[in-house]
Amino acid sequence: MNEEHVKDTREELVSAREEKRQEIARAFNPNRMKVIRKELFANLRDPAVTIRDGNITFNTACINGLEDVVYVNLMIDEELGFLSVTGCDENDKGAIRWCVAKPDKRKSRKMRCPDFTDGIYKLLGWDKKCRYKILGYQIPFEGKVYYVFDLNVFQIFNEKPKKGEEPVDEAGEVQEVDTRKGYYPEDIANTFGVPMEQYKKETAVTDMDGYVTMAMFTGAEREDS
Amino acid sequence: MIAGEKTAVDSKQKIRTRYKGVDPSELEVIPAIATDEIALEERKLKVAAYVRVSTENDEQTSSYELQVNDFTDRINANPNWEFAGIYSDEGISGTELSHRKGMLQMIEDARAGKIDHILAKSIARFARNVVDCLSVIDELKKLGVGVHFDENNLYTLDTTGALVLTILATVAEEESRSKSFIMNWSIERRFSKGIFLTPKLLGYDVDENGELVVNPEEAETVKVIYDLYINGWSTTEIAELLTSYGRKTKLGNEVWNPTSIDGVIENERHCGDVRSRKTYTPDFKTHKSVKNRQNRKQYIQRNHHEAIVSRDVYNAANLLKSSHQYTAKSRPLPVLSVIDGGILTGYVPVDKNWSGFSTEDYQAACESVEVPSDDVKVTGRRLNMGGYQLVRPEYFPSIERPAMTISNGKLRFNTACLKKFEDVEYVELLLNTVKNCIAIRPCEKDNPNAIHWGKLREERWVVSTLGCKGLSRTLFDLMRWEDEGQYRFSGQYKAQGDNKLLIFELGEPVITKTVEQIVVPEQPDEAEEEEQQEEIVIREKVRVFPDSWRTSFGVPITAIVHASVLEQHHYAGDWDVLRPATELEEMNIFTADHLDQLMKEAETIMEGWTKTA
Numbered sequence: 020m021n022e023e024h025v026k027d028t029r030e031e032l033v034s035a036r037e038e039k040r041q042e043i044a045r046a047f048n049p050n051r052m053k054v055i056r057k058e059l060f061a062n063l064r065d066p067a068v069t070i071r072d073g074n075i076t077f078n079t080a081c082i083n084g085l086e087d088v089v090y091v092n093l094m095i096d097e098e099l100g101f102l103s104v105t106g107c108d109e110n111d112k113g114a115i116r117w118c119v120a121k122p123d124k125r126k127s128r129k130m131r132c133p134d135f136t137d138g139i140y141k142l143l144g145w146d147k148k149c150r151y152k153i154l155g156y157q158i159p160f161e162g163k164v165y166y167v168f169d170l171n172v173f174q175i176f177n178e179k180p181k182k183g184e185e186p187v188d189e190a191g192e193v194q195e196v197d198t199r200k201g202y203y204p205e206d207i208a209n210t211f212g213v214p215m216e217q218y219k220k221e222t223a224v225t226d227m228d229g230y231v232t233m234a235m236f237t238g239a240e241r242e243d244s
Numbered sequence: 245m246i247a248g249e250k251t252a253v254d255s256k257q258k259i260r261t262r263y264k265g266v267d268p269s270e271l272e273v274i275p276a277i278a279t280d281e282i283a284l285e286e287r288k289l290k291v292a293a294y295v296r297v298s299t300e301n302d303e304q305t306s307s308y309e310l311q312v313n314d315f316t317d318r319i320n321a322n323p324n325w326e327f328a329g330i331y332s333d334e335g336i337s338g339t340e341l342s343h344r345k346g347m348l349q350m351i352e353d354a355r356a357g358k359i360d361h362i363l364a365k366s367i368a369r370f371a372r373n374v375v376d377c378l379s380v381i382d383e384l385k386k387l388g389v390g391v392h393f394d395e396n397n398l399y400t401l402d403t404t405g406a407l408v409l410t411i412l413a414t415v416a417e418e419e420s421r422s423k424s425f426i427m428n429w430s431i432e433r434r435f436s437k438g439i440f441l442t443p444k445l446l447g448y449d450v451d452e453n454g455e456l457v458v459n460p461e462e463a464e465t466v467k468v469i470y471d472l473y474i475n476g477w478s479t480t481e482i483a484e485l486l487t488s489y490g491r492k493t494k495l496g497n498e499v500w501n502p503t504s505i506d507g508v509i510e511n512e513r514h515c516g517d518v519r520s521r522k523t524y525t526p527d528f529k530t531h532k533s534v535k536n537r538q539n540r541k542q543y544i545q546r547n548h549h550e551a552i553v554s555r556d557v558y559n560a561a562n563l564l565k566s567s568h569q570y571t572a573k574s575r576p577l578p579v580l581s582v583i584d585g586g587i588l589t590g591y592v593p594v595d596k597n598w599s600g601f602s603t604e605d606y607q608a609a610c611e612s613v614e615v616p617s618d619d620v621k622v623t624g625r626r627l628n629m630g631g632y633q634l635v636r637p638e639y640f641p642s643i644e645r646p647a648m649t650i651s652n653g654k655l656r657f658n659t660a661c662l663k664k665f666e667d668v669e670y671v672e673l674l675l676n677t678v679k680n681c682i683a684i685r686p687c688e689k690d691n692p693n694a695i696h697w698g699k700l701r702e703e704r705w706v707v708s709t710l711g712c713k714g715l716s717r718t719l720f721d722l723m724r725w726e727d728e729g730q731y732r733f734s735g736q737y738k739a740q741g742d743n744k745l746l747i748f749e750l751g752e753p754v755i756t757k758t759v760e761q762i763v764v765p766e767q768p769d770e771a772e773e774e775e776q777q778e779e780i781v782i783r784e785k786v787r788v789f790p791d792s793w794r795t796s797f798g799v800p801i802t803a804i805v806h807a808s809v810l811e812q813h814h815y816a817g818d819w820d821v822l823r824p825a826t827e828l829e830e831m832n833i834f835t836a837d838h839l840d841q842l843m844k845e846a847e848t849i850m851e852g853w854t855k856t857a
Contacts, residue, residue, distance in 0.1 A: 092634055134642045135635065
């Protein structure tokens with residue numbers, strides 16, 4: 020009896036689970052789902068660029084993503100706020116060295132460019148006391164690899180204040196600035212991502228008059244663009 | 245009388261008594277030594293005379309002799325006088341003291357006590373310059389030497405003399421000024437009527453009518469000088485050559501020096517023209533003549549007389565001469581040429597020192613060849629990067645990137661340029677006025693345009709700063725640059741096999757210049773308002789970026805690549821970087837062939853000469 024009882028219970032359980040599954044399946048509507056932003060997950064090993072007032076740095080993950088590339092072309096779409104990078108020849112027009120190249124390995128490099136970052140901060144209305152980290156999307160296309168960074172989706176970090184510019188509290192005490200903790204702007208922090216339908220639409224790689232748009236890969240094409 | 249009044253009367257009496265003085269017999273007198281007064285002097289005076297005539301012509305010579313004799317007789321006739329000599333300046337103007345050896349010697353002797361008294365005919369003979377005249381007389385006066393001017397019966401040691409002297413000296417100076425004016429007016433009139441002064445000139449004789457006629461023997465020398473100079477001989481080399489052949493200068497000397505060669509090349513009369521007033525004398529007192537850089541009116545008469553060299557040859561030689569930096573290296577007259585094939589099609593080789601070609605010349609040369617347009621075939625899918633700009637590499641400073649700097653007539657390439665070319669010490673610079681680009685390609689040391697841009701020292705490239713007056717003039721004109729400062733251009737290195745090439749786009753230089761700011765420091769509160777703080781001038785180096793940098797991060801990708809994918813297009817044809825340029829016959833007065841002909845002419849003439857040394 021005991022055995023029967025166990026068997027019954029198991030069957031009941033299975034049927035209950037099946038019922039639940041069917042219930043969920045019935046309720047599941049991909050169009051109601053959102054694709055969670057990868058920015059919301061730990062992203063230490065993801066390709067990223069950090070922009071500071073005065074210099075920009077591509078992280079090691081980014082550099083490793085473009086095999087053997089030492090010189091890059093940096094491209095910017097001011098309207099969309101996209102930064103893109105791709106490998107090029109040392110002597111190509113616009114070639115910039117993005118890493119420290121040693122015989123055995125390539126290392127991340129702080130690229131000094133005060134006049135460039137000046138323009139970026141102005142373009143995006145950023146705060147010069149902060150640094151901005153942007154995750155990159157790798158796009159292989161016709162044998163060439165591109166990284167695209169959507170400068171509108173960033174993680175913001177406080178920079179160590181300069182001497183004499185440290186913030187003070189009401190009592191006049193110098194406050195510690197946490198330079199390690201990153202924040203997202205509200206519109207990113209308060210949502211999980213974009214609805215599935217929009218994501219699908221945006222990421223469908225289609226040929227339009229023979230052109231493939233970069234935004235299709237990143238899922239961030241603006242509606243007005 | 246009250247007591248007070250009595251005291252006052254006593255005091256007055258005392259003063260009166262004191263001022264009556266003592267009995268003169270009680271005083272001993274030590275007489276003062278009387279100043280030199282000609283009439284009172286008892287000892288024999290050492291008397292000299294000063295004589296000056298301004299020109300050396302015969303009439304004046306007689307005047308001079310008369311003056312000398314007259315003074316000698318007068319001094320000898322006076323028993324109280326001792327003859328101390330006649331000091332004279334013949335053929336020398338009275339307006340400047342420094343040339344007058346006689347006068348200077350006289351002053352020297354007066355200082356040495358050899359002269360007590362000087363006789364002169366008139367103030368005008370003595371000096372025509374108020375300041376000089378008065379200062380000499382003053383100095384003589386301090387030495388106790390008086391000057392007697394016969395004309396006005398004026399004696400400088402008289403008390404009344406000084407004022408009269410000043411007036412008369414002023415008159416003398418004024419007289420000289422008016423004479424100078426009259427002379428200038430006369431010269432001006434002569435020139436304006438085409439009556440030129442024709443001083444002696446190598447290659448010509450002056451006939452009885454004052455006309456220049458060619459002297460065939462001398463004309464040979466003139467021709468050889470021009471021919472060799474245009475072919476890149478230095479004036480020193482030509483002078484040595486003429487000396488070795490014993491050729492005579494106009495003055496009959498057989499020794500030539502570079503300056504006399506310069507003189508021959510510069511003289512427009514060799515090509516048949518006459519230009520008046522090449523020099524003028526700005527100050528009638530100093531007599532220094534200076535070059536007339538349109539300070540005075542000049543007159544030129546073309547084809548005034550028979551030419552020895554053609555006007556083209558004359559102009560070419562003087563063009564060459566005006567480019568000192570260029571001629572310093574003994575190079576022949578440059579020839580305008582253009583590259584008509586390969587990756588550098590349309591580029592014009594430029595000598596950085598040569599300023600003889602105008603910007604328009606370079607433009608015409610560059611535009612004289614047609615640059616085939618590059619057709620790029622686009623196939624398959626393309627990544628649309630239409631909205632993207634290629635970020636300027638200049639935002640990312642790097643010592644690895646080739647750069648060229650032009651400032652203040654100087655040219656400099658950074659070591660990155662030299663490293664890119666690896667083992668190239670000499671390069672040629674080419675200009676494209678259509679693309680507004682400068683190209684740099686390797687060349688041989690003996691290329692006339694060769695730029696020695698640096699050298700290897702202990703396995704490291706050391707760059708040189710080079711003069712580039714001609715190039716910089718052309719670029720400033722072509723690009724309409726106005727700012728002073730350092731113009732820096734990023735270079736693009738291109739290589740394909742042995743073909744090496746650097747391209748510098750001239751359109752977007754980064755200009756570094758020094759700006760001065762005048763700052764008045766803030767006054768501290770306690771400072772008085774009247775106390776003006778000193779202004780401080782702050783010099784600061786600023787970098788000026790091109791205007792376009794303010795509005796964009798770079799050039800649109802579509803402007804760089806034809807297909808909208810960032811695959812940089814490289815020149816598809818045969819690069820042929822070292823392709824020699826083709827001479828533009830129609831644009832050059834002298835092609836290499838013409839220069840050869842001139843050289844042959846010189847050689848033929850010299851065959852008839854015999855070496856003397």
